[in-house]
Amino acid sequence: MKNPGENILTSLFRVKRGVLLPQGGVYGGPSFPIWAGFLLFVMFYVWPLLTLVGTSVNWTELSGSSYAKVFGERVYLSILANTARISSIVAVSCILIGFSYAVFLSRLRGTIRQAAFILGVLPILVNPLAIICAWRIVLERHGILNSALIGSGLASTPLSLCYNLFSVVLVMTYLLFPLVMLPCYGAISRLDQNLVAAAKNLGAGSLQIFLYVELPACLPGVIAGGLLAFVLALGYFVTPALLGGRSETMISMIIADRFNVLLDWQLGAALSVMLLLMVLVSLVTGRIIVRLWERHHTLG
Amino acid sequence: MGTSPYPRVRCLASAVTRYAFCVLGVLLALFVAFPLIVLVPSSLNQSRLLEWPRTGLTLEWYESVFGSVAWLRAFATSTAVASLAALVSTVIGAGAACRVYGWRPSLRFLAEALFLSPLAVPVVSLALGMYICLVKVGLADTMLGLIGAHCVLCIPLTFGLVAASLARRQPFLEEAALNLGASRMQVWLMVTLPSARNAVLASLLLSFAVSFTEVVVVIFLTDTRVTTLSKELWDGMRFEISPVVAAVSVVTMVVAVPIVVLFDILATKALAPRYKQ
Numbered sequence: 001m002k003n004p005g006e007n008i009l010t011s012l013f014r015v016k017r018g019v020l021l022p023q024g025g026v027y028g029g030p031s032f033p034i035w036a037g038f039l040l041f042v043m044f045y046v047w048p049l050l051t052l053v054g055t056s057v058n059w060t061e062l063s064g065s066s067y068a069k070v071f072g073e074r075v076y077l078s079i080l081a082n083t084a085r086i087s088s089i090v091a092v093s094c095i096l097i098g099f100s101y102a103v104f105l106s107r108l109r110g111t112i113r114q115a116a117f118i119l120g121v122l123p124i125l126v127n128p129l130a131i132i133c134a135w136r137i138v139l140e141r142h143g144i145l146n147s148a149l150i151g152s153g154l155a156s157t158p159l160s161l162c163y164n165l166f167s168v169v170l171v172m173t174y175l176l177f178p179l180v181m182l183p184c185y186g187a188i189s190r191l192d193q194n195l196v197a198a199a200k201n202l203g204a205g206s207l208q209i210f211l212y213v214e215l216p217a218c219l220p221g222v223i224a225g226g227l228l229a230f231v232l233a234l235g236y237f238v239t240p241a242l243l244g245g246r247s248e249t250m251i252s253m254i255i256a257d258r259f260n261v262l263l264d265w266q267l268g269a270a271l272s273v274m275l276l277l278m279v280l281v282s283l284v285t286g287r288i289i290v291r292l293w294e295r296h297h298t299l300g
Numbered sequence: 301m302g303t304s305p306y307p308r309v310r311c312l313a314s315a316v317t318r319y320a321f322c323v324l325g326v327l328l329a330l331f332v333a334f335p336l337i338v339l340v341p342s343s344l345n346q347s348r349l350l351e352w353p354r355t356g357l358t359l360e361w362y363e364s365v366f367g368s369v370a371w372l373r374a375f376a377t378s379t380a381v382a383s384l385a386a387l388v389s390t391v392i393g394a395g396a397a398c399r400v401y402g403w404r405p406s407l408r409f410l411a412e413a414l415f416l417s418p419l420a421v422p423v424v425s426l427a428l429g430m431y432i433c434l435v436k437v438g439l440a441d442t443m444l445g446l447i448g449a450h451c452v453l454c455i456p457l458t459f460g461l462v463a464a465s466l467a468r469r470q471p472f473l474e475e476a477a478l479n480l481g482a483s484r485m486q487v488w489l490m491v492t493l494p495s496a497r498n499a500v501l502a503s504l505l506l507s508f509a510v511s512f513t514e515v516v517v518v519i520f521l522t523d524t525r526v527t528t529l530s531k532e533l534w535d536g537m538r539f540e541i542s543p544v545v546a547a548v549s550v551v552t553m554v555v556a557v558p559i560v561v562l563f564d565i566l567a568t569k570a571l572a573p574r575y576k577q
Contacts, residue, residue, distance in 0.1 A: 027484030028402040029493070033395020037415065037455065040392065044448045045418060048429030055432055097328065104325040118564050119332050125563075126336070126556045127513040129533040130549030133541055134335035137342045144338060174332070207317055235422025238515050242537060252424040256519075259428055269432075272425035279422055 052276075056269035066270035076254070080274065083234060083251045086168065091230035093173045095222055098180025098229075102218070103210070105181075106188040117185070124178045132242050135171050136162065168244045172236060176229040183221030191217050220290065227286040231279050251275050336553065343546035361547040371532060371548065378512055378529040381443060385450040386508040392451070393458025393507075394500050397466060398492060415459045418452050426452070427520035434521065441523045449517045454507035461506065465499030465570045466492070498570035505563040509556060 056066055070076045101120055108116055123131060138144050139162040149155040161167060191214065199209050237252035244250075251271060258268035346356040365371050393415070400411045418426070430449050431440060439445035469492070477487045493500075515530045522531055529552065536545045 027488045028399040029395055029488050031399060033392045034399045034411075037392040037396045040388075040448060040451055040455075041414060044430060044452045045426070048426060048433045049421070051433050052425060052429035097331075100324060101328050101332075104321070104328055107321070107325075114564070116329065118561055119329065121564065122336065122556070122560060123332065125509045125513065125560045127530060127533070127549070127552045128515060129530060129537060130339070130552050131335065133533075133537060133545055133549045134339045134342075136541055137338055137546065138335055174335075205317075231420060232422075235424050237424050238534075252422065255424050255428060259431075259520075265432065268428055272422075272428050275422050276425050279420060283420060 049276075052269050052272055055265055056273045058266055066266045069267060070270055070274060076271070079249055079251055079254055080278070082247075082249065084278070086165070086172075086240070086248065086250060087230050087233035087236075089165075089169050090172045090176060090233040091226045093169060094177045094180050094229040095226045097173060098177040098225060099184050099218065099222055101177065101181045102184035102188055103214070105185050106214075120181050121178050123175050128175055128238055129242075131175060132171060132239060135167070135174070135243070139167050139170075163243060163245045165244075165248055168240050168248045171243055172233055172239050175239065176232060179228045179232070180222060180225030183225045184218045187218045187221045188214055223286065223290055223293075227282065231282055234278055234282070235275060339546055339550050339553065343543055343550045345543055345546075347543075361543040364544055365547050365551065370527070371529075374527050374529045374532040375551075377443070377526060381446055381450065381528060382508045382511040385447050385454055385511040386504050388447065389451045389454035389507045390458050390500060390504045393455045393460075393503060394462040394496065396455075397459050397462040398488070398496075400463075401466060412459075412463075416456045419456045423453070423516040424520075427517045430517070431520050440521060441525045443526055446518070446521055446526060446528075449521055450511040450514060453514065453517065454510050457506050457510065458503035461503045461567070461570070462496050462499045465496045468571065469495045496570070498566045502563050502566035502570055505559050505566065509559050509563070513552070513556070 057064060058066075105113060105116055105120065136143070140146070141158050141160070141162070143162070145161060146155070146158040150158065195213055196209055199213050204212065235252055236250065237256060240248050240250045241253050241256075252275065255268050255271045255275070258264045258271065343361055344357045344359070346358045346360075396411070396415060400408050403411065427449070430445075434440040434445045434449075439448075473495070474487050474491050477491050478484070482490070513530065515534060518528050518530045519534055522528065529548070533545060533548060536542070536548075
């Protein structure tokens with residue numbers, strides 16, 4: 001027998017000892033959910049994506065005219081660049097806020113910590129339209145912030161805080177920062193407390209502990225969360241549509257416009273495929289950067 | 301401090317960082333909580349515009365929400381769609397997560413990639429593709445089509461949650477049950493499934509919340525026959541926001557907060573390390 005600890009029964013069912021996820025063997029429940037899942041995904045996921053690609057090149061004719069339009073006209077290229085620019089600003093501010101929120105959470109204890117955690121997750125689980133409505137009340141010309149600024153004498157005329165780059169970035173950051181906060185918080189709370197104690201024993205102050213012990217532990221979470229925020233921001237539709245001005249037009253708004261108003265499905269589909277490719281390219285690039293970084297740090 | 305060679309400097313530095321830290325923390329908490337809190341007084345404002353300062357308190361807007369057939373019907377539709385989507389996506393996600401771990405690693409990887417990949421696809425692209433397809437089979441602007449579309453968005457979350465919880469279970473319990481003569485069906489029903497109970501409940505709540513608050517797919521797939529809360533809110537917000545929209549936002553928040561609290565408790569339990577090593 002290969003493994004002395006293996007008895008006849010377990011070898012019969014191929015349950016591997018010490019492997020966290022047993023392969024084969026133990027019954028995994030009825031099979032209908034997974035087949036239902038495959039069916040649902042073919043119907044509502046694989047078929048739509050294939051149709052999207054097909055529509056963008058117009059199945060029957062196989063013409064690339066819509067792509068020629070996307071690359072030929074300056075409008076679409078500048079909107080693609082604009083989308084990438086806004087998304088990267090959002091990703092950086094998400095990293096700043098999400099990471100500080102996670103550090104702040106890790107210093108709290110008990111019920112306050114739990115309450116602060118729930119407060120930090122609320123933005124992704126409350127209806128985004130409710131949040132946009134709330135921010136509009138705060139930021140509009142006759143909103144709370146402006147009346148507070150004028151009332152306190154800090155400003156003489158109402159500032160334009162809404163319908164510009166500032167409001168779009170602010171609200172998108174608000175909606176997406178939990179995606180950075182969650183992995184960072186997980187990394188800090190899983191951190192081996194012996195390391196912190198050792199650093200303290202060796203004379204490190206709280207700032208040094210933060211810089212040399214906690215920050216390196218969080219970096220993978222920061223990168224992964226920031227990348228996720230960037231990718232989701234690329235496809236954001238509701239926030240720039242309701243809070244942006246003309247110069248904050250993002251690609252998803254053009255897609256919706258071509259589709260709803262101009263009924264140019266082919267161009268809408270081509271733009272959707274471009275968006276999908278942008279997301280894939282950024283995910284793959286991010287993965288490569290993380291790999292290189294890890295290799296550098298394990299060897300060096 | 302006694303062992304440190306520079307006690308006074310260290311104390312000052314740590315005091316400064318501590319104060320800076322407290323201020324930062326309070327500012328962050330305010331940043332997150334302020335807009336949500338602001339909604340409540342705005343929805344009670346007497347003025348028709350959402351102007352500040354307020355003119356007086358009134359419950360008129362809530363009356364007009366709860367008195368209007370359109371809002372109530374939208375609320376009922378949203379609840380029905382979200383409940384069904386939560387049920388279906390939890391059954392599929394949890395069932396698939398249990399099942400997939402019995403497969404060969406290569407097949408398992410493929411299934412995982414398929415079930416988790418909708419997370420990375422931009423919802424706008426997916427919604428456009430879904431609309432083009434569903435129009436062909438007559439499912440656009442129907443409850444069934446909307447539920448199916450929401451399931452695709454929810455299954456990655458339910459699958460991931462249950463799979464993460466199953467990865468933390470202890471296989472020796474299942475081996476012990478097998479050794480004691482339980483059938484494989486019994487092992488699944490009495491050992492595997494109960495160990496993922498919290499994750500299953502948490503994914504029910506999460507998928508309900510995701511479907512209830514989803515906006516983009518709703519905008520693309522529904523028109524006049526099916527109107528959910530998000531659709532009505534979107535139509536109400538396009539041009540001018542009235543206190544009615546603020547009142548509905550408060551109602552959706554009141555629904556969301558207990559769900560989030562319960563989800564947090566369950567998910568923490570489900571993903572906590574189960575036994576001390």
